Amino acid sequence: MNPQMVIIEEVSNSEKEISEKQTIHNQIGIFIHLHYLDTLERYFRYMDIVPNEIPIVVSTSSWDVKSKLQEYVRIRKKKKIEIVYKKNRGRDITALLVALRQKIIQYNYFCFLHDKKEKRESQKKDVEQWIDNLWGNLLGTKDSSYFWRIVELFENNDKIGLLAPPEPMGESFSYDNGWGGLYVLLVKELADDLDLHVDIDMDINHQPITLGTCFWARKDALLKLLMKSWKYEDFDDEPIPNGAKCYAVERILGYVVEDAGYITNNIMSDWYAEKYIQFLMESRRLAFRLLDQHFSISTSYGLKKLEEIRQYFDHHEEVYLYGAGKVGKGLCRYFYNINRNPKGFIVTEKAEDKTCLSLLVKSIEEISPKTDMGIIVSVAFDKKNAIVAELEKRGFSDYICMAE
Numbered sequence: 001m002n003p004q005m006v007i008i009e010e011v012s013n014s015e016k017e018i019s020e021k022q023t024i025h026n027q028i029g030i031f032i033h034l035h036y037l038d039t040l041e042r043y044f045r046y047m048d049i050v051p052n053e054i055p056i057v058v059s060t061s062s063w064d065v066k067s068k069l070q071e072y073v074r075i076r077k078k079k080k081i082e083i084v085y086k087k088n089r090g091r092d093i094t095a096l097l098v099a100l101r102q103k104i105i106q107y108n109y110f111c112f113l114h115d116k117k118e119k120r121e122s123q124k125k126d127v128e129q130w131i132d133n134l135w136g137n138l139l140g141t142k143d144s145s146y147f148w149r150i151v152e153l154f155e156n157n158d159k160i161g162l163l164a165p166p167e168p169m170g171e172s173f174s175y176d177n178g179w180g181g182l183y184v185l186l187v188k189e190l191a192d193d194l195d196l197h198v199d200i201d202m203d204i205n206h207q208p209i210t211l212g213t214c215f216w217a218r219k220d221a222l223l224k225l226l227m228k229s230w231k232y233e234d235f236d237d238e239p240i241p242n243g244a245k246c247y248a249v250e251r252i253l254g255y256v257v258e259d260a261g262y263i264t265n266n267i268m269s270d271w272y273a274e275k276y277i278q279f280l281m282e283s284r285r286l287a288f289r290l291l292d293q294h295f296s297i298s299t300s301y302g303l304k305k306l307e308e309i310r311q312y313f314d315h316h317e318e319v320y321l322y323g324a325g326k327v328g329k330g331l332c333r334y335f336y337n338i339n340r341n342p343k344g345f346i347v348t349e350k351a352e353d354k355t356c357l358s359l360l361v362k363s364i365e366e367i368s369p370k371t372d373m374g375i376i377v378s379v380a381f382d383k384k385n386a387i388v389a390e391l392e393k394r395g396f397s398d399y400i401c402m403a404e
Contacts, residue, residue: 029107033095033114061088090235093246126170161221161262186248207254221262296330316374323379
């Protein structure tokens with residue numbers, strides 16, 4: 001089942017509605033890892049939103065942070081906050097799986113959060129927005145009503161195993177599928193170690209990645225991860241390399257949930273959804289303007305078709321592009337960008353220019369059908385039918401059209 005985006009309206013509940021939800025407060029725990037002393041006040045504002053009857057357990061590797069937390073508990077008169085000191089190894093992942101694990105498994109539902117800090121000035125604004133994404137979409141920003149609505153989601157849908165915020169938005173974030181580098185191998189190794197019986201397919205439309213490792217979860221959905229006897233030494237010390245196990249944990253959560261028979265959904269508040277949609281619309285307009293300029297792709301259909309054509313290309317020994325105009329040149333540039341090399345261009349009339357974008361240009365009369373040769377008809381829609389008819393008249397049956 002593909003993940004759904006759950007949008008929760010952030011409005012206050014009546015006192016009666018809240019009191020009814022409070023009957024399950026002993027089944028809920030909030031677990032937080034805080035590391036940076038100079039950003040604590042930002043996170044304290046979110047912690048203030050958590051209902052007083054809900055226990056909060058905070059881990060830290062800093063004695064200064066621990067002291068500041070003790071001061072926060074005293075001033076805010078928070079009776080249900082416990083502070084746990086942990087080793088400075090494995091960052092938030094060892095907070096989740098080592099320092100706090102035994103406490104987490106005491107609750108049916110739990111939320112895990114941690115702080116972030118960006119040292120690069122050019123990316124600070126985007127990371128600030130990411131923090132609001134992670135904390136605001138998991139705890140709310142106004143009062144406890146949003147918090148109780150999340151609990152209600154779990155109570156009313158016994159198939160929900162994990163709720164994760166959406167992908168971060170911002171100019172400096174990469175919008176690939178999040179599976180670069182060694183992550184695939186690491187996640188598959190971890191899946192074997194956890195005895196998961198699911199397909200690790202790297203499809204974020206199948207299982208979203210909990211980028212940032214902040215989420216709400218039903219304990220039973222993550223038991224295979226939580227019941228393993230993790231040690232600090234299972235995770236890399238600083239500086240953590242790109243291929244570290246902690247990044248595999250970040251990417252495997254949805255698959256652990258699936259293996260347990262539950263689903264993962266994304267979640268956001270209505271106020272964040274408005275900002276998110278605006279960002280996506282602006283990004284979409286810019287992306288298609290550039291795609292049209294460089295690759296002659298101006299529609300969502302064209303993007304999907306591009307993936308189909310890439311797969312067609314990879315199944316043939318040699319591939320010609322029929323058409324050396326705007327569409328053909330755009331497609332050629334696309335192939336160059338993904339390290340694919342077309343054999344050449346084909347045109348209907350005898351070619352005046354012998355080369356185009358460093359490829360030979362041949363007329364259809366110079367080409368004969370042969371095994372394992374593919375032809376991509378890369379012309380505008382109004383010219384496609386005439387070219388298809390020409391190909392079939394000459395005995396070419398293995399071709400695919402960019403325009404449909």
